Amino acid sequence: MLPVTIGTRTMRISSYPLVSLALLVACAAPVPTPQPWPLRPDPVAAIGGQRRADLVHLSLDLELDHEAREVRGVASSWFRALRGGTTELLLHGVGLEIQEVLDATGQALEFEVREPEIRITLARPLAKGEEEVLHVRYRARPERGLFFRDRSRFSEGFSPSLFTQGQKHNHRHWLPLWDEPNDRATLEVRVRVGLSMEVVSNGQLVEVERHSAESRSFHWRLDQRVPTYLLAVIAGRFDRFRAPHGSVELEFIVAKGAGEQRARETFGETAAMLNFFEAKLGTPFPYPRYSQAALADFVTGGMENATLTLVGESLLGTREENQDLEGRPRRIIAHELAHQWFGDQVTCWGWSHLWLNEAFASWLELAWVGEVEGENARRLRMEQYRERFLARSERVSLPMALDWHTQGCSPNRAHHVYTKGPWVIEMMSRLVGAEEFDAALALYLKRHRDSLVTADDLVQAVFDATGRNLMPQVQQWVWSGGLPELTMHHEVLGQELVLSLEQAQETTHLVPLFDCPLTVDLITSTGRARHEVRFLERSHSWRLPFDGELLNVLVDPEGALLCSLRQTKSAAAWLHQAADFEQALGVWRALPALRQIAGSSPAARALMLRILREHSEPLLRQRAARQVTWISEASRAALVRAVCEDQLAPVRSQAARSLLDHIQSRPFTARDPLSQKLRTQMESETSVRTRETLLELLDGVAPNPR
Numbered sequence: 036m037l038p039v040t041i042g043t044r045t046m047r048i049s050s051y052p053l054v055s056l057a058l059l060v061a062c063a064a065p066v067p068t069p070q071p072w073p074l075r076p077d078p079v080a081a082i083g084g085q086r087r088a089d090l091v092h093l094s095l096d097l098e099l100d101h102e103a104r105e106v107r108g109v110a111s112s113w114f115r116a117l118r119g120g121t122t123e124l125l126l127h128g129v130g131l132e133i134q135e136v137l138d139a140t141g142q143a144l145e146f147e148v149r150e151p152e153i154r155i156t157l158a159r160p161l162a163k164g165e166e167e168v169l170h171v172r173y174r175a176r177p178e179r180g181l182f183f184r185d186r187s188r189f190s191e192g193f194s195p196s197l198f199t200q201g202q203k204h205n206h207r208h209w210l211p212l213w214d215e216p217n218d219r220a221t222l223e224v225r226v227r228v229g230l231s232m233e234v235v236s237n238g239q240l241v242e243v244e245r246h247s248a249e250s251r252s253f254h255w256r257l258d259q260r261v262p263t264y265l266l267a268v269i270a271g272r273f274d275r276f277r278a279p280h281g282s283v284e285l286e287f288i289v290a291k292g293a294g295e296q297r298a299r300e301t302f303g304e305t306a307a308m309l310n311f312f313e314a315k316l317g318t319p320f321p322y323p324r325y326s327q328a329a330l331a332d333f334v335t336g337g338m339e340n341a342t343l344t345l346v347g348e349s350l351l352g353t354r355e356e357n358q359d360l361e362g363r364p365r366r367i368i369a370h371e372l373a374h375q376w377f378g379d380q381v382t383c384w385g386w387s388h389l390w391l392n393e394a395f396a397s398w399l400e401l402a403w404v405g406e407v408e409g410e411n412a413r414r415l416r417m418e419q420y421r422e423r424f425l426a427r428s429e430r431v432s433l434p435m436a437l438d439w440h441t442q443g444c445s446p447n448r449a450h451h452v453y454t455k456g457p458w459v460i461e462m463m464s465r466l467v468g469a470e471e472f473d474a475a476l477a478l479y480l481k482r483h484r485d486s487l488v489t490a491d492d493l494v495q496a497v498f499d500a501t502g503r504n505l506m507p508q509v510q511q512w513v514w515s516g517g518l519p520e521l522t523m524h525h526e527v528l529g530q531e532l533v534l535s536l537e538q539a540q541e542t543t544h545l546v547p548l549f550d551c552p553l554t555v556d557l558i559t560s561t562g563r564a565r566h567e568v569r570f571l572e573r574s575h576s577w578r579l580p581f582d583g584e585l586l587n588v589l590v591d592p593e594g595a596l597l598c599s600l601r602q603t604k605s606a607a608a609w610l611h612q613a614a615d616f617e618q619a620l621g622v623w624r625a626l627p628a629l630r631q632i633a634g635s636s637p638a639a640r641a642l643m644l645r646i647l648r649e650h651s652e653p654l655l656r657q658r659a660a661r662q663v664t665w666i667s668e669a670s671r672a673a674l675v676r677a678v679c680e681d682q683l684a685p686v687r688s689q690a691a692r693s694l695l696d697h698i699q700s701r702p703f704t705a706r707d708p709l710s711q712k713l714r715t716q717m718e719s720e721t722s723v724r725t726r727e728t729l730l731e732l733l734d735g736v737a738p739n740p741r
């Protein structure tokens with residue numbers, strides 16, 4: 036799942052917080068001291084995790100009444116007893132009106148509703164391994180889990196649709212079922228709707244049955260066992276488009292009127308993505324079919340239901356319409372597709388272990404970015420994960436996975452799984468070696484296909500495939516919180532650099548001292564000398580020899596360790612770093628420092644404008660545009676040039692926003708040739724965001740002095 040909602044089309048782009056950038060420059064504020072968090076038991080792991088019986092099959096026979104916002108019908112769960120003498124079975128349900136519960140013989144069973152549980156007393160005790168079915172007749176007008184919509188962006192007037200969202204613990208609000216990720220079942224869905232709507236669910240369509248002039252039923256079935264949170268039902272007036280692929284049926288589902296071009300330009304990379312993941316993971320796509328549906332006012336960024344991913348309609352646009360989204364559709368589509376292996380085929384054992392789903396999906400999402408946009412783009416997106424993780428400073432000290440929750444904060448809410456999670460996988464991959472790690476993932480997926488996993492299973496698979504023991508990594512990065520908050524000092528003694536690093540984080544019962552393997556590059560007048568250092572203690576010093584004149588010291592130049600770094604560097608060193616365009620990560624890190632010295636350094640100002648104008652990496656031009664905050668003829672001209680000439684909409688849009696800040700203190704005049712250029716650009720601008728900012732800009736142009 037991706038929890039971020041995108042919002043409306045014009046307001047939907049979130050800019051990444053910059054707070055953490057301060058950590059990379061001199062005189063920066065440190066991460067606030069982690070608070071000691073009291074521990075308490077995780078109620079999900081402790082209670083929801085218990086099973087009396089194994090769920091085998093879930094079958095729904097329902098009517099969805101859009102007008103009444105109501106669901107009614109029968110939900111049937113087949114169980115196999117795990118213990119002899121089982122007399123009671125458990126389902127989950129909240130706000131449901133349960134009418135009756137029948138067993139396989141049709142006998143009515145006693146039941147007790149103690150939300151969120153429904154306890155059902157069986158007619159006789161089950162022997163170990165014996166199967167029983169519970170047919171629950173019910174109705175509900177749900178406020179969660181099942182959502183009714185009346186409109187689509189793409190149709191005028193009434194356009195009914197509905198969808199479900201299971202993760203996590205949401206299905207129980209519209210459906211009586213076993214609603215924990217720790218069990219798996221085959222799924223069968225028969226849903227009756229009005230004649231104008233069609234229904235799509237998991238797996239394959241078995242048949243469509245016409246009942247009357249007003250209604251028909253759609254019968255879907257998934258033969259692979261999946262956790263029930265991956266059940267999905269959608270209904271509406273759809274257009275459905277097929278895409279060619281050798282072995283998997285690919286389909287894009289959109290509201291009627293959205294158009295084939297939008298569907299194909301939004302989802303068009305899916306087949307290539309799927310081939311890429313299959314090759315990287317050495318594992319075929321788990322299902323014979325994969326559909327993606329774009330839905331009106333979907334409740335989350337994207338949801339990876341087995342064989343049926345759901346995303347919001349706001350993601351759906353032509354290439355031109357989506358140019359403001361900064362590649363977000365591509366990343367969401369890759370993320371949800373990657374979940375079909377990590378989450379759907381192999382599932383976290385409980386929600387405390389959610390990182391095993393989300394870390395891989397977020398990491399593989401960027402693997403696809405690397406494949407199509409280049410390794411620099413992938414690394415810079417990893418830096419954005421780091422910055423987003425550090426920006427949630429009050430949560431940094433929380434462990435990513437907990438069987439014992441910290442008070443008032445679940446791992447899911449901490450969002451570490453989406454930011455720290457991919458970093459942990461990246462560090463594991465680097466430690467083991469990329470190819471070896473991918474091979475270990477193939478073993479992990481094969482061994483745990485259609486079953487549940489904890490971190491131990493990942494460690495075991497990597498150990499068996501490569502001989503590398505990742506348990507220390509899991510202990511410090513998954514079961515512990517925090518990160519190395521490094522402070523660096525250095526001093527030159529003749530032809531030696533004395534480098535001192537300290538782990539400044541406050542250690543608590545949750546935050547350890549870390550094992551820090553680091554690369555240190557010494558940039559000198561004769562070239563670059565690389566040193567590998569490693570320390571596990573509070574602080575350590577090294578004497579590193581070099582030739583020639585020392586120009587810069589780069590700690591972790593490849594971005595291989597999740598840490599924050601405080602360092603004091605000379606302006607000359609930052610300038611040297613930012614001028615090395617080949618090292619995109621170095622430029623990324625230097626830009627905030629350049630902004631800090633721009634007031635007193637003409638060289639820094641000139642270099643920032645050159646990055647904005649010339650760097651081949653769009654993310655760096657965009658970052659440079661954001662940092663051009665000083666006002667001069669040159670800076671205004673450079674921003675106007677970027678607005679009018681940059682090929683990438685996010686760069687144009689950011690440059691326009693920076694210009695907007697400029698004119699607050701010094702407005703353009705209408706005769707200014709720069710404002711004339713902006714007017715001309717306005718006429719041909721295709722990016723909605725840039726056009727909106729241009730409108731604001733030109734609105735603020737001072738009238739001609741007469």
Ligand SMILES: [Zn+2]
Pocket residue numbers: 036037370374392393396
């Ligand atoms: Zn996800």
